[in-house]
Amino acid sequence: MAEKEKKDLIKKCPYCTTPLKVEDKLCFSCKKRVGPPDARGVATVPGRWKSYVYLLLALGLVVAYFQFVFFR
Numbered sequence: 001m002a003e004k005e006k007k008d009l010i011k012k013c014p015y016c017t018t019p020l021k022v023e024d025k026l027c028f029s030c031k032k033r034v035g036p037p038d039a040r041g042v043a044t045v046p047g048r049w050k051s052y053v054y055l056l057l058a059l060g061l062v063v064a065y066f067q068f069v070f071f072r
Contacts, residue, residue, distance in 0.1 A: 011037035014045050 010019045011034070018029040020043065027034055027043075034043035 011041055011043045014043050 009022060011022055013020055013027040013030060013034055015032050016027065016030040018027055020027060020034065022037060025033060033046050035046045037043055
């Protein structure tokens with residue numbers, strides 16, 4: 001099997017660099033979700049939309065608190 005074909009069958013976990021199959025969605029070593037491989041053969045990190053939602057909620061609470069305390 002050529003090196004290029006062999007490289008196309010695996011990807012590396014972006015968290016722990018464990019070699020994974022291309023179709024794997026979960027790293028068996030660190031148990032984190034991984035996406036499809038990029039051009040270098042490293043798995044992409046799936047979107048962290050929950051973190052962004054929590055950040056927006058926290059910022060909204062801080063703004064509401066400051067408005068309540070300082071501008072009422």
